[in-house]
Amino acid sequence: MQITILAVGSIKEKFYREAIKEFEKRLSRYCRLKIIEVDDEKTPDPGSEKMCEMVLKREGDKLSCHIPDNAYVISLAIEGRKYDSVEFSKKLNNLAITGKSNIVFIIGGSLGICEDIKKRSDELLSFSDMTFPHQLMRVILLEQVYRAYRIIQNEPYHK
Numbered sequence: 807m808q809i810t811i812l813a814v815g816s817i818k819e820k821f822y823r824e825a826i827k828e829f830e831k832r833l834s835r836y837c838r839l840k841i842i843e844v845d846d847e848k849t850p851d852p853g854s855e856k857m858c859e860m861v862l863k864r865e866g867d868k869l870s871c872h873i874p875d876n877a878y879v880i881s882l883a884i885e886g887r888k889y890d891s892v893e894f895s896k897k898l899n900n901l902a903i904t905g906k907s908n909i910v911f912i913i914g915g916s917l918g919i920c921e922d923i924k925k926r927s928d929e930l931l932s933f934s935d936m937t938f939p940h941q942l943m944r945v946i947l948l949e950q951v952y953r954a955y956r957i958i959q960n961e962p963y964h965k
Contacts, residue, residue, distance in 0.1 A: 807836075807837045807838070807898075807901075807902050807907050807908075807909065808837065808838045808840070808907060808908045808909070809833070809837045809838070809839050809840070809909050809911070809951060810839075810840045810841070810842060810872075810877070810908070810909070810910045810911070811839070811840070811841045811842070811911050811913065811944060811947065811948070812842045812844070812869055812872050812873070812910055812911065812912045812913070813841070813842070813843050813844070813912070813913040813940065813944055814843075814844055814845075814846045814865050814868075814869065814913065814914050814915035814940065815843065815844075815845075815846040815915050815916075815940060815941070816843050816845075817843075817941050817944065818941070819941060822941050822942065822944070822945055825945045825948075826841070826944060826945060826948060829945070829948035829949060829951075829952050830948070832952050833948070833951065833952050833955065835955075836952075836955035836959075837951075837955070841944075842872050844865065844868035844869055844872070845868065846865065846915040846916070847861040847864045847865055847915070848861075849861050849916070849917065858917050859920075861915075861917055862914075862917050862918065862919070862920035862921075863920050863922070865914065865915050865917075865919075865920065866919070866920030866922050866923045869912060869919075869923055870922070870923065870926070872910075873910055873912075873926065874908060874910070876908055877908045877909065877910040878901055878906040878908065878909050878910070878928050878929075879909075879910045879912065879926060879927045879928050879929075880909065880910070880911050880912070880927065880928065880929045880930075880931050881911075881912040881914070881919050881923055881924055881927040881929075881930050881931070882911065882912065882913050882914070882919075882930075882931050882932070882933070882943060882947070883914075883918065883919055883924060883930040883931070883932060884918075884932055884934075884935065884937065885930060885932065886929070886930030886931040886932035887929065887930065887931060887932065888931075888932050888933070888934075889931070891950065891953050891954065891957065892957060894950060894953075894954050895953070895954035895955070895957035895958050897954075898951070898954045898955070898958065899954075899958050911931075911947055911951075912927070913940050913943050913944055913947065914940065915940060916940065933946060933947075933950075
């Protein structure tokens with residue numbers, strides 16, 4: 807299975823980069839993982855609603871260029887569906903069983919994800935009603951994907 811993390815912005819903090827590298831190594835046993843970063847757009851503070859929409863649109867255009875036509879797209883959005891870890895592992899396993907072997911997870915920037923990307927998505931996924939920094943969200947997502955594969959393989963880790 808091909809898992810792609812498509813994210814707005816780059817990871818600047820060393821501790822996040824190290825955590826991501828660790829999960830990339832762990833996941834190499836289970837899937838092909840690719841992380842694609844697109845540049846975030848600068849937003850004046852405070853930004854008007856129109857300015858924020860323009861920023862989201864520009865970031866969405868950058869993301870769209872990297873979404874293959876055959877991909878199953880899961881965008882992280884606060885209004886998305888919530889899974890527990892076992893349900894999430896079943897979701898990934900069912901996607902593989904039904905022939906959806908190219909999964910793209912999208913993590914937006916500080917303003918979120920534009921409506922066009924949400925509409926292109928096959929599913930919206932939420933990890934919480936809380937807001938997390940998008941850099942940390944990348945680590946959390948990778949950990950949950952790793953946890954899902956461990957559950958699928960009946961390997962210890964997830965308890």
